[in-house]
Amino acid sequence: MKPVSPFRSFFKESAIYLFGLVLSRSISFLLLPIYTNVFDQTQNGIITLAYAFIGFMTIILPYGTDAALLNYYVRDDRERKYYFSSAYCMVLCSNLLILGLAFLMKNSLSPLFLRVNDPNVFVWCLAILFFDTLNGLPLLILKAENRPLTYTSFSLINVALMMGLNILLVVRLRLGIAGIFYSNILTSALIWLGLLPLVLKRFDLRSFSRKYIRALLRFGLPFLPSGIFAMILDLSDRWFLEYFTDIETVGLYGVGYKLAAIMLIFVLAFNTAWQPFFLQQRKERNAPAMFAKITIYAIGGLACCWLFFSLWMDQIVQIQIHGKYLIGAEFWSGIGITPLIMLAYFFQALYLLQLPGIYILEKTKWAPVFRGLGAATNIILNIIFIPKFGLTGAAVATVLAYLVMAVAIWFYNRKHYPIAYNWWKIGAIAGLTAVAYIGAMRGGTIIYQVIATLVGLGGIGGILFWPLRRIRTKSQADC
Numbered sequence: 001m002k003p004v005s006p007f008r009s010f011f012k013e014s015a016i017y018l019f020g021l022v023l024s025r026s027i028s029f030l031l032l033p034i035y036t037n038v039f040d041q042t043q044n045g046i047i048t049l050a051y052a053f054i055g056f057m058t059i060i061l062p063y064g065t066d067a068a069l070l071n072y073y074v075r076d077d078r079e080r081k082y083y084f085s086s087a088y089c090m091v092l093c094s095n096l097l098i099l100g101l102a103f104l105m106k107n108s109l110s111p112l113f114l115r116v117n118d119p120n121v122f123v124w125c126l127a128i129l130f131f132d133t134l135n136g137l138p139l140l141i142l143k144a145e146n147r148p149l150t151y152t153s154f155s156l157i158n159v160a161l162m163m164g165l166n167i168l169l170v171v172r173l174r175l176g177i178a179g180i181f182y183s184n185i186l187t188s189a190l191i192w193l194g195l196l197p198l199v200l201k202r203f204d205l206r207s208f209s210r211k212y213i214r215a216l217l218r219f220g221l222p223f224l225p226s227g228i229f230a231m232i233l234d235l236s237d238r239w240f241l242e243y244f245t246d247i248e249t250v251g252l253y254g255v256g257y258k259l260a261a262i263m264l265i266f267v268l269a270f271n272t273a274w275q276p277f278f279l280q281q282r283k284e285r286n287a288p289a290m291f292a293k294i295t296i297y298a299i300g301g302l303a304c305c306w307l308f309f310s311l312w313m314d315q316i317v318q319i320q321i322h323g324k325y326l327i328g329a330e331f332w333s334g335i336g337i338t339p340l341i342m343l344a345y346f347f348q349a350l351y352l353l354q355l356p357g358i359y360i361l362e363k364t365k366w367a368p369v370f371r372g373l374g375a376a377t378n379i380i381l382n383i384i385f386i387p388k389f390g391l392t393g394a395a396v397a398t399v400l401a402y403l404v405m406a407v408a409i410w411f412y413n414r415k416h417y418p419i420a421y422n423w424w425k426i427g428a429i430a431g432l433t434a435v436a437y438i439g440a441m442r443g444g445t446i447i448y449q450v451i452a453t454l455v456g457l458g459g460i461g462g463i464l465f466w467p468l469r470r471i472r473t474k475s476q477a478d479c
Helices: 006-030 032-038 041-060 065-075 080-104 106-113 119-144 148-172 177-202 210-220 223-244 247-259 261-280 287-317 329-353 356-360 364-389 391-416 423-443 446-464
Strands: none
Touching: 006 032, 006 148, 006 247, 006 261, 032 041, 032 148, 032 247, 041 119, 041 177, 041 223, 041 247, 041 329, 065 080, 065 119, 065 210, 065 261, 080 106, 080 119, 080 177, 080 210, 106 119, 119 148, 119 177, 119 261, 148 177, 210 223, 223 247, 223 364, 223 391, 247 261, 247 329, 247 391, 261 287, 261 329, 261 356, 287 329, 287 356, 287 423, 287 446, 329 391, 356 364, 356 391, 364 391, 423 446
8 A cells, every 4th residue: 555645644634724723813813803893903902912921831831841741742752641640730730820810919910900999800811711711731642643624623613602701691691791701711711621541541641740840841841931022012012002002903903903813824724734843854855845845835825825815805804794794894904914914924824834843853941032032022112103194103013023033044044954945935925925915006997806816826726736846755755
């Protein structure tokens, strides 16, 4: 029987993960019709800050244990139970401690992080964080064990519960903002129950050992600053906007940002399959050549995604369902930042594509350096741009910060883990995308958008499938 090419296997798994992440990440997009037609700009501003806080803490609470667990779980089959048991125990105990202290300080922390005096919103956020952080580890194991269908099933359940509960609690029962958080808490708790059999099968308290704790912390802790910097880069602009403008502007920005999640879905779906793949292929002699080929297809696919949604987002948000716009008209002024945020996600993908170097060489200490450079760039540019340009200034700062990060890791890899990219194809894709977009914007009519879409997508497809040199691995040929 002919062996399956690792290249094709990667894209097959990536497609399944893409479907799962489209489901899970589409929640923020699918709920926008509710949020923008039920809540005003101020309420959406509160929601945006609350979920920015949740996103930030979701990185801090595992303190790099997730990255370390994936690394060791993939590497050593015999000691998987030891690593998983140690990681789960650590995260559970630290969650109880940190979130318990935060609960006791809720009256002080709520106005500090969420800009609201009502501590209930803060407590709801803590409940969501408790379950989501614990759920992250078994979901990671599903990826490490190459079980994309099971992973996707949980994504489907998550979406169904969130949508159903939001419709019930927010639309039908009219519980207001509280309904949003009740829906999330119930969904996360039910997902935790669903994952519990998987956890119990792989968990053994006797396997909890200082040896494995030290290994997990040694590998994972360098990723904590990196994760913090990533969240600063991705979320700090909300607090800068609230400081320099007002909570209503944060609400507008949040809606425009969530629309850009369409691009983020593809980036994260790719990365979900990408990290386990390059770890498994690390010992292949032709691994750099394979990584270069995957990079070309990833860039082409993301360029198509960016071009299509950048050109047609204004029409998409004006779709009417039962007399209601997909996005409430009150929020249309925030949609102008969506192409910029999608471009930032494109540069984030360029950074992720270059991660094999620091993983394979075990130079993870450089991860926080690159992320820190991006975070510092974002903070500085937010302070400079937001007072002058408002929403657009925050979006431009995010784009430039991700670009700086991608360029920095490229310079590092150029010296320590060089990969021979096809720069002609990369340049052709970038140039064609830019020309198509600018042409459509200058034309200003639907016919120009249609032409630009057809020329851009067709041209990128032609560039991608222009005959490429075959890449052969140790055991098989891949065409």
